[in-house]
Amino acid sequence: MKPVFMTYTKKDLINLAVCMVLSVLVIPTFITTEYWYTSILIPWLCLALATIGQQIVMGYTGQLALGAAGFMAAGAFAMFNLILRVPDLGFVGSLIVSGLIAAAFGILFGLPSLKVRGIYLMVATLASQFFIIWMIDKFGWFKNYDSSGIITAQDIVILGKPFTTPLAMYFVCLAVTTVLTLLAMNMARGSTGRNWMAVRDMDIAAESMGVSLLRTKVQAFAISAFYCGVAGALFAFCYLKSLEPVAFDIKLSFKILFMCILGGLGTINGAFIGAAFILLFPVLLNAIGNNVFHGAIDATIISSIEQVIFGGLMIIFMIYEPLGMAKLWENIKQKWKTKISSSTNLKSSLGKKT
């Protein structure tokens, strides 16, 4: 397929410039505490990337999938083995190949989507989640016969230079995320994305318009798994700095599902908003627990409350704004715009009269 490169509007370029200036210049100058990089910014970028993967298959193609963490695990352990066994590949090469390996799993477990949909598909994708984790756990080769269960991730070395400080790792994640996000936006706006959305909105109509369901669905699953795989590799190497199958259990899959839905289905920026919310909210809740109640509330209770709030928000969003926070943000912007434009119209019309 021909890649379609969109012509960007002025607004897009301004948005991109603002984001780049913020992330490359402003954040590194103003945030100096390591905590922010190691516990918030790096996982945020990694999980946002995985959420984009979930968005592609769920938000754009409308296939209910629940196995993102399984593909992340595939990517992470592929990365570990590639660096260990094929050192010539280099970090970036290994990252791409591990994404491709995850994509192969995505194709395999995406095949049931040709036959079933809705909750049936969800169960089929759960198979991938449990199978991949089991496979990594049971075959020692994947873990290089390490008996402790937790393996330390190798140091990141790109072109002979080590990237070991939190700031350097942040830049690695930022670079990968930026490239893949731009690519995802391209795909979403181009013919690929149009096909995805056509399948999502009415698959039978799409098929009769000449969109190949087989190709579109399998492609969406493959690309989604590629994103999750790369995200998983970054998650393990930059954030966890260790590899263990348990880190990629079903809970992480649910977390990514929540990021995707609360952020806003079918939007790329929703992935970033959702990931930020799910990551930052517990931090905020803990801060409130520590500073307002001075630790009077048990940490387990706080995490339970957090779960209740996430679930409650899910219900509330489904009832009032099924398109999530991205749409909410869009609505607020729209309101401001109409307010400003109506007030300027009023002024100009008043001006004409006098």
Place this chain on the structure above:
Amino acid sequence: MVEELLFFMEVLVGGLLAGTMYSLVALGFVLIFKASATFNFSQGAMVFFSVLAFVGFMQDFNIPFVLAFILAALLMVVVGLCTERFVLRPLMNASEDTVLMATIGLGYVLEGLAQAAWGVEVRRLDLGIGDFPVPWIADNLKLFISALDITAGLVAAIMIIGLFLLFKYTKIGLGLRAVADDAGAASSIGIPLKHIMLLVWSAAGVVALVAGCMWGARAGVQFALVDLALKALPVLIIGGFSSIPGAIIGGLIIGAVEKVLEVYIGPFFGGAIEGWAPYVLAIFFLLYRPEGLFGEKIIRRV
């Protein structure tokens, strides 16, 4: 040879009886799907919530067994009431997928509430039925079958018969079937939708409580119950989402197949294949018979 056969029988019967445990979870799911065409993803959380409340009443407040059970059942009725009022009614005309995601949210709320109220540690539940082989069967038939498994099987059988009679022969059952068929038409001839929904969710809550008691007595009342309950999903796919007998047969198939595979094929792969075997089995069923063994044929109108 005879010994091998006996061993196989033991594995098979053990698997079948363990399968009824999955059936019990699946049953609550079918109940809701049958009456409202809603995929209730929170059934697993309801199992956890109800049995944790039950154990909590007994251990923290020293309420006697029967009273605690009734209280927990009443609590599940309240949960059903709130679900109907705050989740389902606002989502009356929403798409299937939207309701499904809302029930995932509901599951999170229930899990969180249960843990906030009763804590996160594993609790023991003693039903007075031991999880050890029944001596009589062990002596006479040379089969080692747990008493708890047999109880679970009996309880499941009683519930199936009860629900079957309810659906088939009572006016309420007729109303339930009418609502499942076409909610709009049913409400236009005067079937009270609200009451039907409340009834169904309460019944599913009580079924969840019973299922939770069985699971809790075996594995302890803990968060892992929610993950175990996920296995009810392949059960439903095999049996069909709208069939009560299907939930039972599906559970039996999953239970038997996963045990037999684990014992005979598992050792070649390092064991623990029962974690994913049911899901893979479900995929094969989906490819050849997407509506399940007893489900109604899925018809999608364009």
